[in-house]
Amino acid sequence: GQESNGLTVPPPSGDPKVCLVMKSLANEFFKTMQKGAQEHVEAQGGIKLIASGIPNETDVDGQVAEVEKCVTQRVDAIVLAPADSTALVASVRKAVDAGIKVVNIDVELEPGALRQAGLDVPFVGPDNREGARQAGMELGKAIGARSKVIILEGIPGAANGELRVKGFKDAVQQSGMVLTASRTANWETDQAHSVLGALLTANPDVKGVLAANDSMALGAVKAIEEQNLASKIKVVSFDNIPAIKPLLLNGSVVATVEQFASAQAARGIDQAVRMVKGEKVTGWQKTPVEVKTKSNVG
Amino acid sequence: MKTDVPTTGPTAPDRSRSKVLGQVLGEAGIGVALLVLVLVFLAFAPQFGTGQNIRNIMTQITLNTILAVGMTFVVLVGGIDLSVGSVLALSAVVAGSLMTWDALSPGTGLLLGVLAAVLVGALCGLVNGAVTERWKVPSFIITLGMLYVARGAAQEYTNAQTIYNLPRELTLFGTATFLGLPAVFVVALALVALGWFVLSRTVFGRLVYAVGTNEEAVRLAGHRTGWVKVSVFVIAGVCVGIAAVVYMARLNIASPILGNGYELNAIAAVVIGGASLTGGRGSMIGTLLGACLLGVLSNGLILLGVSDFQRTMITGGVIIVAVVLDAYRRRVATRLNSVITV
Amino acid sequence: MKTDVPTTGPTAPDRSRSKVLGQVLGEAGIGVALLVLVLVFLAFAPQFGTGQNIRNIMTQITLNTILAVGMTFVVLVGGIDLSVGSVLALSAVVAGSLMTWDALSPGTGLLLGVLAAVLVGALCGLVNGAVTERWKVPSFIITLGMLYVARGAAQEYTNAQTIYNLPRELTLFGTATFLGLPAVFVVALALVALGWFVLSRTVFGRLVYAVGTNEEAVRLAGHRTGWVKVSVFVIAGVCVGIAAVVYMARLNIASPILGNGYELNAIAAVVIGGASLTGGRGSMIGTLLGACLLGVLSNGLILLGVSDFQRTMITGGVIIVAVVLDAYRRRVATRLNSVITV
Amino acid sequence: MLEGEPLLRLSGLGKRYPGVIALAGVDLDVAPGEIHALVGENGAGKSTVVRCLSGMETPDSGEMTFDGAPHRPASPAAALRAGIRVVHQELELLPELSVAENLYFEHLPRRFGLVDKRKIRQDAVTALARVGLRVDPRTPVGRLGLAARQLVEIARALAADSRLLVLDEPTAALTGAESARLQGILRELAAEGTAIVFISHHLAEVLAIADRITVLRNGKSVATRAAAGVGATELVRLMVGRDLAEEYPPRPATARAPGAELLRAEALRVHGGAGELDFAVHAGEVVGLAGLVGSGRTEAVRALYGADRRAGGRVLVCGKPIPNGRPTKSVHNGLGMLAEDRKDQGLLLDMTVAANTSLAALPMVAHWGLRSGKLEDQVAGTLVDRLGVRTSGVRQAVRALSGGNQQKVLLGRWLLADPGVLIVDEPTRGVDVGARYEIHRLLLELAEGGKGLLVVSSDLPELIGLCDRILVLSRGRIAGELTRAEFDREKILALAYSGYLTSTDEEDGPS
């Protein structure tokens, strides 16, 4: 006896209902994603979209509840940007058991976990690792080989964060930079500020910083200014939030990565609709990533 | 002389009605607020009342309820346990690693895992309690320390990797139902019942309340108050261990980052349930109702489909209103009672 | 302790030495633990003592110190304020929006912004205090509600956008130094001094302690305790507002997600500083030392280059050890003092 | 003194609480310059009257007029403004604050909003001297013994001038010396025109000081008499509604031969205490511990019982030494102690009468750790009846009981636990005459039954009436020991002072 009992899959009657479940909408990345999704649906027509997020990035249970709500409301498909790439698998299982199509966006669900749950969920999302690598190469160009660099990681265990760190490390290696320290600042501006502040006193000869997201880059830049190293230390990061633009222009940030949140949502929704219509969709549909620098930030 | 004070003897019918009302109000506790909330949601969110959704709510409040049961004991002696969230993570990853250790037969792994979870929880609780008591330092700060220690240990132990391929039996249990109720929720209910029994029927329970009311008096009456205070932290720890197993069963994973901020929710449930953080006042039933209120609230608001930000605001607003409403109820109750007994 | 012996009486020199030690220990508070910690870091992390790093530490503890100053008042009356983190965010975004509003001349914008920040903080504090007092409900739960309300409001207000290009003057102030000290830290110190003065020298300060010790007694002496209790929450709110400005000055942004979990840090500083969460015990100096201890700890551990996970663990461990050490110190002190007064 | 318009007039005052009628029609008028005593059994309603006229409670019915105008204080502050000052039965001091700050807490003298510490310290010295309390004004009140705190409370009320001064059992914990001094002060004040309401269970004292006496019974004022015109016996009859036998229960003419030694203190030293204590208590013996306020009686018995760690020496129960500072062990070894300060060291204020009664004997009301609520209620019920505790039921919160009734509940706790040796510190503090007699009888009964009793009391007649032997403590040392035959007020007082007379440092003197 499971929750799915008593739930019969409703035949797709009329417009398909699609749930877009994201992480914290307080993170403007997902705000953009939400906006993009809505615009896309209006453009397309013929789709009922229910978009929602969770109070904060790490609120796994909150997101589980969101998914369960969509199941209760018997939508036709769920497009999910998981807050944790393994924790959400169980709820995805529930949804699928209830006959709901599921598409995974933004952060890829842990393949092993999916396999173990006997699921095959298509992933529509960026190549975080490749994006980070390209940004890292930009830094390499700016500060040259053999310069010492520091990595600021996202929340330990967050898949996208870890992929970006991998990408950064690829770049460090390929462009011959020297990694002096890799520490977490939990995605947060002020933590980045204090962590980097200390790291810089410990390693005054550092030339570059790779931050796993822009929020941390903001804090990093401040820490650098405070130690009057603005001219000597360059930063690269990820996300391309509006607040990073001035820093790109004044050169303290060399590059960040745009991962087109709207496109992710839009394509995610399209895939979902196709699945509802009965098509089979699997595998990873890469969404574009673009390195933004002073020249192309516009 | 006892007799010459008018006690609540046979009273005229017209009075006895207000008397009943008074007593109902007196007992009801936060239940009144909860009831109001439920009615509102029933009125405005069609799916709220569906069996499916009610089961959802049950599974969603299970964790917090279990943690709150343990927290109630701690709060009753005037303590607080901020470490539940990260100890939950530590118990989970230790248990998870045993359950997925292929050197063991699945059965043994599962068994050892469950034991380990409870043991880890109990040990952390023991440390919390022992240090607090031995050195007469605020449990707030000791358990805050434990919050960091356990979190770090969990991350170190797993190197921040999530453990997922947990034994099938466990995950089955996570979705199983018992008499139509989610099995995990039944576990929570059982713990509430047990906790209620211990608090209201046993000598130990009496001592818990007494220590929370006036520790010195209990000490001078010849009881080992230290022992009582340490035990409540161990009890809390055991509950955390059980919660960890339930978590793994529900989400099929054991991750070092889970449980963030659980402490506030657990304490909130206890306090909303009418407990006083200075100790001596509180009850299991209250705690259960408190946990329900929080669960119903978040579930209902999701169903109402209010925007996330408004949802956050409303959550806060309702918590405040509920507690104020409860304070008001208590006043009315006392007034009624004092009137009718004349 | 023979309290009937006039402590003013001359004491034999040999005693007076142990007396001095006793009193030093008695006053020193958590400072002893802090000292030990500093020595350890000096020994093992070469850069720890550099002027640059000390300035780092100062800027990093500024926020928590300011919040802890306000929190001290609240804790002294036996209350708690969980809303500081999200009220900080709310104040910041409101202020930020004014500062970046091009309808205003930069100067006015800046001025209005600062005022707004303080005002928003004060108002939230007022609500916290008034509701708690009017309905005699635990501040824990009311401020928990406020935590959600303010957070949601901040997100709604900004629609989750981070406000960035803040006035140049402000951000300059964020990096400015004053007598070689970071200007923002000087502000924090000033607040500590002010708080110390109010608590230890003014009648209001006396009432704060008294209310925390025995509210009924204060009421019987004809004082308006409600008024005292509301004001401490307003004071806390004002501090939050100031902290918000400092945050913006330092990090150059105002975002609705900032301030998560600040409440625990602020309370931790206060409690490590020797305050009792049941009220009546605590001091500004203690709070300052508590904040320093936390700041020194996180900074020093980064310098030592321990891994993130170990850092988390050690942080917890040190907090516990520090508090235990402090408890031990207090015992020794009392022993010495009690001996010498015979 | 009595002519002229009354300053305070209560007519038909009524107050009810859940399950209890506290006041059912109290009439009282007090003239300026009059000392008006209020007497009545525990729970008669005396303190409730005080709470009403001091703005802590609002009466449900009846009229209060003060100085000719209707008196309806909305808060203690209002009453204070009107000039009504109260010394409450349960002390309301701030332990963390210094004696001086407590004295002037109402209006802390300030220079531009700042506490003027020097001034209050200077004023404090005189104020304390007046009531005869010699403590450093900077001492935190928490460090003082009960009586000392009581004196501080009184000094505080005297410090500010008032038109009506109300004292609710101010002498309950005082020795003759202090209460005598207090009476003197009150007479002065009355002479200056202050009206005084004085509540006490020490009838002798009442008769000595009062101009008129009003008797409360079951929340009604049953009579008002000029003190000159009544005797103790009549007062008692008015209070209790029946005649009482003599004040102290009869004792076997021939002093019993003390039985086996139950409790022995060997070279017992208390922390900060002066001397070493050696004494023993035998089966069937009632031993008294007399002394001036602050002589260290409480400290001694607390160290004996293990409530505080002793600085040195041994304590043996039935020849078996018991560990230091472990009340648990003391109780297991058959020792029990009724603590001096009921509010801080005895009562579980928000818990029921039943719970408070059974606390020291929980096994008695439980099987294998499971409590039987029914059994507990029964047991508690019997004790409530036996001690005549005035409560609406054993499930009533003990907070709701009157001071004297709370004291009875605590005594009941130890009667139930029934230890071999029972130490009682101020056992009849705030207990009415009837119950006091009853308690004395119970204590003697215990002794008859072969228990040993150690009684600390500031009420000398009580000790004389009750004990087989009295140890007199002076400045923490045993100044002497008297057997029943040698009992004599003067002798005992002389011994009590002896320790201080020999003192070189006169500052160190007692009250």
Ligand SMILES: Nc1ncnc2c1ncn2[C@@H]1O[C@H](COP(=O)(O)OP(=O)(O)OP(=O)(O)O)[C@@H](O)[C@H]1O
């Ligand atoms: N808050 C309360 N709730 C319920 N009953 C109360 C409350 N306060 C007092 N009572 C009851 O009112 C009655 C009178 O109490 P009160 O304290 O006035 O007696 P009292 O004359 O002062 O006795 P004592 O001599 O022991 O101090 C008692 O029966 C007491 O139980």
Ligand SMILES: Nc1ncnc2c1ncn2[C@@H]1O[C@H](COP(=O)(O)OP(=O)(O)OP(=O)(O)O)[C@@H](O)[C@H]1O
């Ligand atoms: N009147 C006083 N003058 C000076 N010191 C006092 C006085 N009363 C109490 N103290 C101090 O308070 C402490 C407690 O005294 P303790 O209570 O043991 O004395 P006691 O004989 O029990 O008198 P009490 O009636 O106060 O209980 C002692 O250390 C004593 O120094």
Ligand SMILES: O[C@@H]1[C@H](O)[C@H](O)CO[C@H]1O
């Ligand atoms: O990809 C998004 C953004 O990078 C954000 O920085 C954190 O959440 C991740 O999921």
Ligand SMILES: [Mg+2]
């Ligand atoms: Mg009374």
Ligand SMILES: [Mg+2]
């Ligand atoms: Mg005494």
